[in-house]
Amino acid sequence: xxANVYLIKKHEICTPLIYLNSxxxxxxxxxxxxxxxxxxxxxxxxxxxxxxxxxxxxEDQTADNxxxxxxxxxxxxxxxxxxxxxxxxxxxVSYKKIPASGLMEALxxxxxxxxxxxxxxxxxxxxxxxxxxxxxxxxxALGTSTTPAxxxxxxxxxxxxxxxxxxxxxxxxxxxxDFLVSLCTHRLKExxxxxxxxxxxxxxxDDNFIIKTITRKEAxxxxxxxxxxxxxxxxxxxxxxPCFYGSFLYESMGKTIxxxxxxxxxxxxxxYHEKYDLKGSMYKRQASNKERMKSSPTLKDLDFLEEHPxxxxxxxxxxxxxxxxxxxxxRVLESFRIMDxxxxxxxxxxxxxxxxxxxxRKPNLETRPYSDQEIGYDQDYAKQVLxxxxxxxxxxxxxxxxxxPHGGTxxxxxxxxxxxxxxxxxxxxxSYRYYLYDRFMxxxxxxxxxxxxxxxx
Amino acid sequence: xxANVYLIKKHEICTPLIYLNSxxxxxxxxxxxxxxxxxxxxxxxxxxxxxxxxxxxxEDQTADNxxxxxxxxxxxxxxxxxxxxxxxxxxxVSYKKIPASGLMEALxxxxxxxxxxxxxxxxxxxxxxxxxxxxxxxxxALGTSTTPAxxxxxxxxxxxxxxxxxxxxxxxxxxxxDFLVSLCTHRLKExxxxxxxxxxxxxxxDDNFIIKTITRKEAxxxxxxxxxxxxxxxxxxxxxxPCFYGSFLYESMGKTIxxxxxxxxxxxxxxYHEKYDLKGSMYKRQASNKERMKSSPTLKDLDFLEEHPxxxxxxxxxxxxxxxxxxxxxRVLESFRIMDxxxxxxxxxxxxxxxxxxxxRKPNLETRPYSDQEIGYDQDYAKQVLxxxxxxxxxxxxxxxxxxPHGGTxxxxxxxxxxxxxxxxxxxxxSYRYYLYDRFMxxxxxxxxxxxxxxxx
Numbered sequence: 001x002x003a004n005v006y007l008i009k010k011h012e013i014c015t016p017l018i019y020l021n022s023x024x025x026x027x028x029x030x031x032x033x034x035x036x037x038x039x040x041x042x043x044x045x046x047x048x049x050x051x052x053x054x055x056x057x058x059e060d061q062t063a064d065n066x067x068x069x070x071x072x073x074x075x076x077x078x079x080x081x082x083x084x085x086x087x088x089x090x091x092x093v094s095y096k097k098i099p100a101s102g103l104m105e106a107l108x109x110x111x112x113x114x115x116x117x118x119x120x121x122x123x124x125x126x127x128x129x130x131x132x133x134x135x136x137x138x139x140x141a142l143g144t145s146t147t148p149a150x151x152x153x154x155x156x157x158x159x160x161x162x163x164x165x166x167x168x169x170x171x172x173x174x175x176x177x178d179f180l181v182s183l184c185t186h187r188l189k190e191x192x193x194x195x196x197x198x199x200x201x202x203x204x205x206d207d208n209f210i211i212k213t214i215t216r217k218e219a220x221x222x223x224x225x226x227x228x229x230x231x232x233x234x235x236x237x238x239x240x241x242p243c244f245y246g247s248f249l250y251e252s253m254g255k256t257i258x259x260x261x262x263x264x265x266x267x268x269x270x271x272y273h274e275k276y277d278l279k280g281s282m283y284k285r286q287a288s289n290k291e292r293m294k295s296s297p298t299l300k301d302l303d304f305l306e307e308h309p310x311x312x313x314x315x316x317x318x319x320x321x322x323x324x325x326x327x328x329x330x331r332v333l334e335s336f337r338i339m340d341x342x343x344x345x346x347x348x349x350x351x352x353x354x355x356x357x358x359x360x361r362k363p364n365l366e367t368r369p370y371s372d373q374e375i376g377y378d379q380d381y382a383k384q385v386l387x388x389x390x391x392x393x394x395x396x397x398x399x400x401x402x403x404x405p406h407g408g409t410x411x412x413x414x415x416x417x418x419x420x421x422x423x424x425x426x427x428x429x430x431s432y433r434y435y436l437y438d439r440f441m442x443x444x445x446x447x448x449x450x451x452x453x454x455x456x457x
Numbered sequence: 458x459x460a461n462v463y464l465i466k467k468h469e470i471c472t473p474l475i476y477l478n479s480x481x482x483x484x485x486x487x488x489x490x491x492x493x494x495x496x497x498x499x500x501x502x503x504x505x506x507x508x509x510x511x512x513x514x515x516e517d518q519t520a521d522n523x524x525x526x527x528x529x530x531x532x533x534x535x536x537x538x539x540x541x542x543x544x545x546x547x548x549x550v551s552y553k554k555i556p557a558s559g560l561m562e563a564l565x566x567x568x569x570x571x572x573x574x575x576x577x578x579x580x581x582x583x584x585x586x587x588x589x590x591x592x593x594x595x596x597x598a599l600g601t602s603t604t605p606a607x608x609x610x611x612x613x614x615x616x617x618x619x620x621x622x623x624x625x626x627x628x629x630x631x632x633x634x635d636f637l638v639s640l641c642t643h644r645l646k647e648x649x650x651x652x653x654x655x656x657x658x659x660x661x662x663d664d665n666f667i668i669k670t671i672t673r674k675e676a677x678x679x680x681x682x683x684x685x686x687x688x689x690x691x692x693x694x695x696x697x698x699p700c701f702y703g704s705f706l707y708e709s710m711g712k713t714i715x716x717x718x719x720x721x722x723x724x725x726x727x728x729y730h731e732k733y734d735l736k737g738s739m740y741k742r743q744a745s746n747k748e749r750m751k752s753s754p755t756l757k758d759l760d761f762l763e764e765h766p767x768x769x770x771x772x773x774x775x776x777x778x779x780x781x782x783x784x785x786x787x788r789v790l791e792s793f794r795i796m797d798x799x800x801x802x803x804x805x806x807x808x809x810x811x812x813x814x815x816x817x818r819k820p821n822l823e824t825r826p827y828s829d830q831e832i833g834y835d836q837d838y839a840k841q842v843l844x845x846x847x848x849x850x851x852x853x854x855x856x857x858x859x860x861x862p863h864g865g866t867x868x869x870x871x872x873x874x875x876x877x878x879x880x881x882x883x884x885x886x887x888s889y890r891y892y893l894y895d896r897f898m899x900x901x902x903x904x905x906x907x908x909x910x911x912x913x914x
Contacts, residue, residue: 125692125785127792128685227684228585234691235582328582335584 082198083213093190095200095213096255102152104188104202106139106250107211107259109150110157112184113137114248118162119176126167131226135159155252160219164226165246171233172243172263179245182206183261197427207267209245211259218429219258222247225336225429236328238321240343240424265344265424270408271353272296272346272422276304279342304345310414312347312421318409333428341428348408351417539655540670550647552657552670553712559609561645561659563596563707564668564716566607567614569641570594571705575619576633583624588683592616612709617676621683622703628690629700629720636702639663640718654884664724666702668716675886676715679704682793682886693785695778697800697881722881723803727865729753729879730806733761734799761802767871769804769878775866786882794888801883805865808874 143149186205285301408420600606643662742758865877
């Protein structure tokens, strides 16, 4: 299959596919989510120590002709990416020319109504038809007997597969009440450095959920993906795939905006000393100088290799768990011909964090309105993390630390510095099957139309 | 939805749809798989006793224009039904003119090879693509390096969704070894009264599995059904839907025969004093005189009402369980627009069985080559059945019985006679959605072709 992928990629598609290298050597098994030959280097700690921490950088240096996602010309760079515009005078953000603040308000009304109306319904078994269900509600500004009056323009709000997503939320142990409180009772924060996709990102006030705008194609693909996604969810509980909590469509004044709600892999109350978007390619996988100038840059594969030539070392149990989970997740992505996804990796360096003063650094995610939020560690959680870790050896090593933030996975880098890593697969809504199908159809139609007009048949 | 079903049924389709009546009265809740108004009358034992066993026969006497499956003319009746032929001289059975004995041998070879080759493969998560997988193997008579030599003609054997069915078998706790021993190491028995469908039925020597020939449409529909079927399986463990263990295609000499392997709801080591095929209709739902003449007739809805005006009484726990399971199963069938299914119900009357001598009756299912097999009860299983039943009250009532066959569900009929009932939903491979689609397409094509030839456009 990989050969085909290469063929396609070379000619058509900008970013490479992550694949899973199953040739794992038993004694010294680095994490084998070998991104086109570049190991992420999450090593088995026991194996590493047995081998005296010697590093074997078996890097397959095969470069390919794959470029990054195209960025716009310098004149436009900060004004408009995709549908996202930033007014250079006021800094106000809009999406498809709809102001982000107004959109946020309408989304909160729509989501609140949708989640609130499905929550009390009796739970029943999920059926295949639930994955293609669509619920449509009109929200006139003056309100109706079932919808509230609001300050936005009249809009239509569609909920994709309400019952299926309700089931997903249940599987992810998200209570409807908490979900509504997180998303609808406080003002959302808009991420100011959302990446090159031109999507709008809203973050819930408690940092738990991300609302992302998606394209029509992505929304359609997400719907196709749902049954397989649910299959994975039932079988692979610890999945690192994005947690989809909902998919909606907002329609107003002839504009259509599709969104999905996901988990936040990198909660902003943690300080990330390093952040990586890993794809497994070596070609142009280096952060630009502009990116590096940011307070919290998102680095790439080559930067990771440079920074961590010895990789990150994990506790054996965690390593095995993570390896198995990633293998299973990637199998699902491969079966759907999903490409262009990344492994988002945030590293909180506990050792460094202790040395540096908090004031000397800015917080990680640039969020509004809480742009200068400081980092607070929850001491109670530190114990929970240690309890969750099975191995006594690593547990003992960590005992003296009294300021470990919650969440994440304990790891050690090659300099022996203790880290917490946060990771998850992102950007899974592109499939080259649909891409090719689209190209084929447009080509076919063009030929047909040309034939018709040129030859009269 | 039901209104639509009626409309279609009246004009197009012979047999009625079972639907679930959700208007269950709380105090006196008969099983509400109300087959178009005819309750099956599996009563809640506590409710029944509270009400002094008074019977309320609230029968909706709505008759409809629905007939039974058409039977062939009297001259052909026992010679050919569907593709199944019986030679009136020798009694030899053939299907699509292939002798049943030869077909059986080829099927055993094919199934053995298919199950044997998938069994050792490492188990992994089920993916959506697994439901549409197809494995094709050629079986030349002389054998190959991977297939055995055999006495049949060269044939091709295709396995539908091998990995998905492997998962199903695992869910049903069927070990590959047991499955192979049951199906491939002994001669299969051919059911001599297989019903009006013209399908060929083979029974495994140990009575656990049924091999049934299915039509092309049924095979295609089964494949479409698989994801939803699996969803139900993961959510509704006690399902009464047929257990599908495999789906295969045999192809030889230009003939194609599709089969599926299912569970046997009525194992033939039990004697069934009554057997019913219930659809919920009252229209023509009475067994023919010819059927009644058989040693073990399969009766219908009206016969059930006549025989059991007070229904069958179940223990409360069992009743609730069964009711919930049937509701969930029928929801799945409804979501797939599946119609024409039946509830197969076998009643073993323990009280009657004690009185009558075993010799005075013939065994139940007419099977070959063991056509005169006698009934033997496994005493050890009686205790297991009692243990499985939760309620102490009913358990105590049953303690004095020392000859209860295993399997089945304990019940009491209105005469106070103790029974074991065996039930399951059968014939689920017809969907009116596909039926209508077919009709629409043929109509559309006919119109198009007629237009083309008549009007030259």
